[in-house]
Amino acid sequence: MSQVAVRHRPGQEHARTLRGSAAWLLVAALLLALLVAAGAVLLSGAAAAGDLVDPGALVRWGLPLVDAVVHLAAMVTLGGLTLCAVVLRPGTPPWHRAATLSAIAAIAWTVVQAVHLVLVHASVMGSGLSGPGYPALVVQFISGIDLGATLAWAVVLSAVTAALAVLSTTSASACWAAVVAGVALLPRAGLGHASGAGNHELAVSAMWLHLLGTGLWAGTLAVLVFSTLGLKAGLASTVSRFSAIAGWAVAMVVVSGAASAWIRLDSPWQLLTTAWGQLLTVKIVAFTALAAAGWHHRRSTIPLLTDAGGRSWPFWRLAAVEVLIMSVVVGVSVALGSSAPPIPQARTAEGAELAGLPAPWFTGLVTQWSLDPLFVFLAGAGAWVYVSWALRLRRRGDAWPAARMACWLLGMALLVWTTSGGVGVYGRVLFSVHMIQHMMLLSVLPVFIVLGSPVTLALRALPRRQGDTRGPRELLLAALHARWARFFAHPVVAALHVPVSMAVFYLTPLFELALRSHVLHVLMMMHFFLVGYLFTNVVIGTDPGPQRPFFPLRLVLLLPSMVFHTFFGLFLLSSTSLLAGAFFTGMGPPWTDPVTDQQVGGAVSWAMGEVPALALAMIVATRWTMHDERAQRRRERAGRPHRPDSAVPSPAND
Template sequence: MTAGQQDRTRASRPSTPRPTSARGARTPEAPVPAAPRSLTWSLPLAVLVALVALAVGGVFSAAFASQLLQDPGTAVRWGLPLTTVLTELSLAVTLGSLMLAVFVVRPGRALDTALSTAGAAAGVWAVCALARVVLTGANTVGLTLTADGFGEQLGVYLTQIPSGRALLAIAVIVAVVAVLALLVATPTGAAWTLVLALVPLVIQSLMGHASGSTSHELAVSSMFMHLVGAGVWIGMLASIALLRVRRALDGEALAVTVSRFSPVASWCFVLVALSGLVNAVVRLGGWSGLSTDYGVLILTKTALFVVLGGFGWAHRQWVVGRLGAVTAVGATATKAARAGGAAPAAPKTTALFWRLASAELLVMGAVSGVAVALGGTNPPDDNAPPSAPSPAYLITGHELPPEPTFARWFTEWRWDVLLGFACAAGLVVYLRWALRLRRRGDSWSVFRTLSWVVGMVVMFWVTNGGPVVYGAVLFSAHMLQHMILAMVVPIFLVCAAPMTLALRALPPRKDGSRGPREWLLVIIHSHYGRFFAHPIVAALNFAGSMVIFYYTPAFEYALSTHIGHILMTVHFTMAGYFFANALIGIDPGPSRPPHAQRLLLLLATMAFHAFFGVTLMSGEILMVPEWFGLMGRPWGDTALADQQTGGGIAWGVGEIPTVLLAVFVALSWSRDDARVAKRRDRKVDRDGDVEMDEYNQMLSRLADRDGR
């Protein structure tokens, strides 16, 4: 059996059936002792510490002092940051509880408690978000809440001002999240609710930095990463504590939950550290900014963050391993203890975890208060646009890059922290999975590992290097970026077989919860997964979405907005992956047609690409003329000539990966025929050539009949 056959066999093994959870339809569970009193008090104390930190930080920086012009009053100036703190904390608990329901806890009491906790927290979040709408409106229009005409001005703010509409949309979405969290009863429903709960974070990230300011894309991406990382980290720990207070976690379940939470907390630590560093660099404007009030708050938040990192290190050193060891060694004793209604062993380790968790929650509350005070303080560098912006800056938000040369394609950079982090994380995770297989004695192809490394490196360059710098001002550079994303990177990713590696490296779960491996199998075998992975659908999506993208407002949206650029990058990379995986991949999912049909499908796609490229080359109408036509470039071809060059890139450069795919399909066809021939030869050697013997006997009978 070849390596590819082994990969397909191991990846397609059926998983162990998991019990489902329905509220009110479960077997009774053993009672859990009451939570420690210190843990019960740590949660409200964390909120109190956050409010105290907010007050101290606000007084220090005078962020909430009275304004000389259009002062909205003391109630608004202090009520808005107070509401913001409560919003951030309830947001975190909502995300954390949903994360526990989706990835950590098993069906039963723990799942139901996590979902009800998420619903209650989202309800508080919705009320605070609505209050924040009113207070922000009062602060924006400069009127007190009791002033004459405030209601009318608030209506104008909510209907005509973009920030007002965005805040109102957040409140409505959060209210829907609260209702869904209380209605759903399965991990799948919790997953869809979690996806919806991330939408307000996207909106809030887009509001956090003016689109006309410098470093807009960098600030938006880092803000989203910061909100998600901090929210999940704080929220999951607080939700674990709430589940223990509500007696939904016993000692054994706590050990499993903590072991699953630990790697998530590590990734959140990296997310918060990286995004916080980027935000500080963007807003401080240099080392001198550290001496300002804003800089002092940054240093204070950094010190508290280092303390949180120390708590995480202590958890890993003193708690996680010991809880896991006690659970593994004392499984029999644990079952006996649970049957008698007693808590499992390891009381010292459990008590140590709760002491560390309680202290960590207090520090997290302080960090939340300082963060809100920091958000209300004017930064040293407001990233204001230049006084005399160039046409390129007015359109793209960046100065015109120098004329492209071969060297500048690799020396000009525009960092996208979100996509860059995704590439780095993908590289780290894949290498860890490959090393895990090797440590346990299983083989994994070095070629596949190198293919993944090359794919991630190329992806990082395309999204952070020359293609993205010049893709904003040249249609030809944008088309080159598109072709690499859709046709070059996916070939390397498909050859790396990431899903096959994940299914072999990720451990299966035995308690009915869904971990990464279980969710991957759910997605692969879902109706949506099978539909988009179908070869014909993948080909239509790969080719048809290109026409829809370039001949609709989607192209302009991807050029003019950061979220549009992110969606474009993700869509065309995934479309290329689905198409290449249907032709040459070994990852599970699509029902691959015979090799002859694959070649026909590939040739049809190649012809479509050629037609699309020729259409652009011969076109006389400039796409998005208010973008490419007004760039004011003193170098290079005219915008229309550059667009025609982009058509040549779509035809010529796009055909090279297509021909390479055709070669791979032909080689796969040849290897498949060789395997069939070898199997037949082994069968002949073992049983004789039965088919040939029967054929000769038929010929003999026909000859005898003709002779008669």
């Protein structure tokens, strides 16, 4: 036994040496990011003392450097948790190392995020970090100023992420922690230039998509190097799974980066003639190098891992270079956030959004566009994935109905128009158009999505993951069978969720808060779409999931939504008091008064609540008739007399 131990000791020492090298690589990446950030801030003049107020050199230099650490910690947290959720095999040493590093990074994220809050307060107030009553000033900053409240939410959400990361012991718990980590990036998306951008909505969506993309790409790669360096068994499959994630992350970074540059540059020449543009040019060059390295991974180094003998060092060398280049990108990004772009990023005043828009609003629903990169990316990715799945079925000889594909693609097009077209433009300032956007997401768009049967297509097209790791198919099945999913998809819960959500949202301060905060507005849109999807899926869906009731009961389930929209529409039509009055009064539309516009919104709510419900009723009645006819034909072939099937439960794919 001692001989066996002696024989294995050199291998263990080698593994410890490799893990130590990976740890030093991460330390070097951190130091390189801080060094690049400091150099870029110095060259751009972002840390120069102000003419009127000066918080001191500690604050001026500490703020961008702390911001770099926050960015790196958030990236490692999100990347490591994603790695534990869908890439690494649970219970193995690499999984535990990745989980440990993610927990440490999440704790560091929370602590440094709190330090960042204090430094931002000192920078805004133009004072030092001490003095009589300083803690009370910080509390007042958090409770009385939007920027302080946003930073406080960033600390709270990062702390929740840290708690979940520490408690993660399975792939499922790591997946939930990764989701919360993605949500925790939302407050950061509204900081920096995005908080004051003239096109605030586009800037915030682009920044959140950018942070998610860099975390899923750079953070995952850094943790992958640390946790699996020296590993040979199963390395090829692990790297292939990471490569798929990195491909989508690159697309997210490209889309969001292009959108951010679009609103901050007047011309491409400013990439060379301005300090901000030169920093962006350096970032673009570094990003291009990273994309080329990723392509080389996919085309050259990953096949080497599957060869006999498993040559892994080419992959590790290239991955280490990528991690160092990514640290340079982070440093440059921090300097970009601290420098003034060529286009001044002054926040548009309330009511100014209407300037230049054609009146009345219905003439601009088609002509006006303001692309939201988040929803454009979601719609584009949804169309691409759906079509690729359908083609995968066709290549193996299976058919997929063209009508379902047409419904899905039409739904993706409607999603873009609802969030980025004229509805999205006017919906920010007019209640009537806001109701069109709301009812499109709640009542119209889910019909096309449900008729596309995406869950059925995914279960047929996605491959089964070998081993104990969870791929997209396994995650989808876990979600379908989860208790919380069965609860929210229950027919009664789904039917009542529609009127309850609308009442809570519109009859409480949540409505005005969502109008003033793009982050809350995005969350509101996602919530109402999910509510509408769950309800529509219960009524006319064919995907696996909820236990659908008899056809007569499906018609009954339509009543709560129809009744609520009737009463809500009549309430708005007859009311002279404004919902979110302070906000819509400040808009001051030149062609109508806010009360009249709200009454038009009431008519929109009534009509767009009733018409889709009637369409759903017609679909249910048609399927009911077809189900009875099929049952009658089966009985006639069996030689049994006909019996009405109105009270017979319908199959899943009725």
